[in-house]
Amino acid sequence: MSLLSLRNVSKFYYSKGIVTSGFSRLSLDLDRGEFVVITGESGSGKSTLLNVISGLDTYEEGELYINGEETNAFTPKELEEYRKTYIANVFQSFNLIASYTVYQNVALILQINGVKYRDIRPKVEQALRKVGLWEIRHQKASRLSGGQKQRLAIVRAMAMEPDVMLFDEPTSALDPMMVGEVLNLIKDLADSGMTMVVVTHEMGFAREVADRVMLFHNGLVEEDCPPDQFFEDNQNPQVKEFLSHLI
Ligand code: ADP
Ligand code: MG
Numbered sequence: 001m002s003l004l005s006l007r008n009v010s011k012f013y014y015s016k017g018i019v020t021s022g023f024s025r026l027s028l029d030l031d032r033g034e035f036v037v038i039t040g041e042s043g044s045g046k047s048t049l050l051n052v053i054s055g056l057d058t059y060e061e062g063e064l065y066i067n068g069e070e071t072n073a074f075t076p077k078e079l080e081e082y083r084k085t086y087i088a089n090v091f092q093s094f095n096l097i098a099s100y101t102v103y104q105n106v107a108l109i110l111q112i113n114g115v116k117y118r119d120i121r122p123k124v125e126q127a128l129r130k131v132g133l134w135e136i137r138h139q140k141a142s143r144l145s146g147g148q149k150q151r152l153a154i155v156r157a158m159a160m161e162p163d164v165m166l167f168d169e170p171t172s173a174l175d176p177m178m179v180g181e182v183l184n185l186i187k188d189l190a191d192s193g194m195t196m197v198v199v200t201h202e203m204g205f206a207r208e209v210a211d212r213v214m215l216f217h218n219g220l221v222e223e224d225c226p227p228d229q230f231f232e233d234n235q236n237p238q239v240k241e242f243l244s245h246l247i
Contacts, residue, residue: 009062022048040216088157147178
């Protein structure tokens, strides 16, 4: 059984009498430990998918299963529990608390999620040491470099030991110099046993670490295959078109 399954899920936005499709009739299975890279042009539905998977957004059609359980009928409390237990999000813009220290940013999340007081310090220490941020634990988040901010956001997301980590363009707000350090950290997580879904335009990274590469176009999944197949001799016109725009 897949960890997460979507069956013919559609997401529509209604605004001022106009209906926009986020994505339509999407079916997808995510297995435990899988590393999936999602790419595709702006507006093709990538963020919408991550938001629906993570329960940050609703969907209008279809079914979403976690461990075989249908989530459609979840109460708000069950949905919160689902988010807490299974999901962690990493966004383009870090979403850290600027006036808090590195340490406090991680500790707060553990506290909010009900980790016992005496367990917080060892958990924060372990997490920060893993990514080399322990030495600067007393620095305010606002004083970090972009790369350090995103590494902290990733550590914070990991601290609750989620089953699924969802990254929405985690390096696109960074200076080119800092992209590598963040991608390397995400790479290191590939063997963690967590399911990783990374929306990115970094195709070198996709080729190196992904189990699957998905291409979105106009709210549809145009391709979903192993990287070898995606990058070498792919005959799908949408993939060819997409690859032809890469430098
Ligand atoms: P991507 O992340 O691939 O750039 P999105 O998932 O953000 O694409 O958007 C997919 C489609 O949904 C686009 O047509 C976009 O305009 C529309 N959309 C996204 N968010 C909203 C919103 N909050 N209200 C209305 N339309 C939206
Ligand atoms: Mg997006």
